[in-house]
Amino acid sequence: MVGPMHDHGHNSSREADRKRLAWALAITVAVLVAEVVGVAVTGSLVLFADAGHLATDSLGLVAALVAAMLARRPPTQRRTFGLGRAEILAAALNALILLAVAGFVVVEGVSRLTDPPPVPGLPLLVLGAVGLAGNLVALRVLGGGDRRNLNLRGALLEVVGDALGSVAVLAAAAVVLTTGWLAADPIASLLIAALIAPRAVMLLREAAHVLLEGTPRELDAVDVHAELQAVPGVTDVHDLHLWTITSGSHAVSAHLVVDGVRGVQCGEHSVLDAAATALHRRFGLAHSTLQVEHDEHADHEHTC
Structure with a gap:
């Protein structure tokens, strides 16, 4: 006996989640453009780390949005379950991208600890505030979605990482402005990497569990x-x-x-x-x- 694959409520929830992903992508790209300009002006590693994180998150959100659109396609004779797994693949891709960004930031941050380059504190502070404001709006948009949706949760984790990155940018800017201690910039970038990596590993493990046909965690x-x-x-x-x-x-x-x-x-x-x-x-x-x-x-x- 086979039961229905989807119901109207489930489809409505997914449609709402797709709209949330689209809004989050638009906000993230707007903040990214501002931070890329900021990196060119300031040369800050922590801002570069945050901008790099935002860039990969933008790609991740694009992948998540495309996956959500593919998941709408009905089952076919060739793909009898439809393309719902595209969302899981997108979540795994997001996790791998986040791990790559974290690794790069660690290597670059450690190399700058001994000889940190000068960075202007005020532009850094302004860009950090702009980034945090955008991240909080994106969090509000995504936070109202279906928490069971692994694809949406992956996007939410990325925006959480972005918000924490913006906080790190603000902290580094405040230290540079008040004390002139330039090492705050690479140290803050290492903190961003430390925040990104565990969340990426957790997301990758969950995606792998689904792809390996593991028993759903909420079921015994x-x-x-x-x-x-x-x-x-x-x-x-x-x-x-x-x-x-x-x-x-x-x-x-x-x-x-x-x-x-x-x-x-x-x-x-x-x-x-x-x-x-x-x-x-x-x-x-x-x-x-x-x-x-x-x-x-x-x-x-x-x-x-």
Whole structure:
């Protein structure tokens, strides 16, 4: 028995998330342009790190937006699950880009610690404030989206990193202005890298878990097995599989064993309906593929 892949509410949520991604991209690009000009004027590494972070985030947001648009396409005979996994691939790409930026900033920051170049504090302070304002607006836009959407969460993490980067720019500018200590610039850039890397690793692990068909983290296979086992007429459950199609859309398949007498009494369709209803009610699993077997067939299956 196969349940519906998507419902109207799910599609409406995804449409809203796509609009949020588009707005976040526009805001991020506007801040990026300002910071690129600032890097040319000031030569600041922390501003370069933040601008580089913004540039990769802009690419990441473009990838996220394209992936969200691809996910709208209906299933085909060639791609029976549709292109929902494009969002997961985009999340993995974003994570890899963030790790690359963090690595570059660490190398450049360490090299500048011993001989930091001069940077003008006031332009740095102004650009940091502009960047933070833009980041906060983007956070507000993305923060109202579906937190189950891994693609949107990846974009949200990137903007959080941008906001923290802007705070680091402001801190470095304040130190340079008040004390003249130029090492504050590379130190702040290293702090940005330290904030980016763990979040990127976490996002990459989650994307890999989905791509490797891992059990969704919010589901427990033991609990799902027990729920199916409790369906009237079911004597055993085997070949249980749980996986994520795309963010917020999980699937289950299983073989349900019924004894010959109770199978006839309950009716196979009744068993299937009861099992699918139980999965949807307790776990929110709308996409279920269930097969009913009589106990004689199950014994034969395990011996062959």
